[in-house]
Amino acid sequence: MKKELGKVLIDIAKLVVGGVILAGLMRQDIPPTFLFVVGGIVAVLMIYIGLVFISMTDNESKNKKV
Numbered sequence: 001m002k003k004e005l006g007k008v009l010i011d012i013a014k015l016v017v018g019g020v021i022l023a024g025l026m027r028q029d030i031p032p033t034f035l036f037v038v039g040g041i042v043a044v045l046m047i048y049i050g051l052v053f054i055s056m057t058d059n060e061s062k063n064k065k066v
Contacts, residue, residue: 006053013046 020039024032 002053003057006050006057009046009050009053013043013050016043016046 016039020035020043023030023035023039028035
């Protein structure tokens with residue numbers, strides 16, 4: 001379950017990065033600095049949390065095998 005949740009969070013981070021790039025290209029009323037900073041922070045946090053969930057699952061499976 002945690003591994004799947006980690007993969008979902010990483011996929012959402014990819015969508016956030018894509019959304020930030022598209023919003024930057026579309027010339028919205030959002031300041032570009034704010035857009036890239038907030039989008040970057042959200043994407044990095046989601047990738048980090050996703051990798052933590054995946055590594056927790058890997059560690060649990062290694063402990064069960066021993």
